Amino acid sequence: MKTIIVYSSQTGFTKRYADWLAEKLRADVMTLAEAKKQDNKYFDDADGIIYGGWAMGGKIVNSEWFKERIPAWKGKKLVLFCVGASPNGMPEVEEALHNALTDEERKYAKAFYCQGGISYEKMKLPSKLAMKAFAAMVRKKKDATEQEKDMGEMISHSYDISDQKFLIPIVEYVREETA
């Protein structure tokens, strides 16, 4: 089975998951910039195609590249995965996953979430400013819930909550026999 993993990563969490996944699935792995240099045949020959992008404002960065190609890749195992700073189980994670694919796209592709973290050290300046402003807004919110207050505190500094265990459902899904 030929599987290709393509990813977009700013601070390394999505890259780490893409590399872990490539090892588990013995797949080819490359950045989106590298994928754009490949010809269509390279992807046509694959049995599975996986795209991973980091979460930005509830969306998966550069996922349009993958979504636009779903109609052409219908017979393949198709996976979209998102890596964000939110811990699993937060309502916005479910919402983002649901919004990642339309009902039509969901017939052919499946979306997953892997918790990543925050690395202010590796973030580009505009991202750093946006995150710091967002963290301050959450912390200062008047009627914030306990969960929101904790989140505001958490995202004010760097942390890493990534774990290979979040890839288990993706690996199982890719290996599952197609009916």
Ligand SMILES: Cc1cc2nc3c(=O)[nH]c(=O)nc-3n(C[C@H](O)[C@H](O)[C@H](O)COP(=O)(O)O)c2cc1C
């Ligand atoms: C501008 C901006 C917006 C973000 N929005 C979200 C978000 O909506 N949900 C989330 O879980 N994480 C969000 N994050 C956090 C990143 O998705 C998180 O740090 C991720 O692990 C980065 O992955 P990377 O290391 O592959 O770039 C945001 C980060 C930035 C800089």
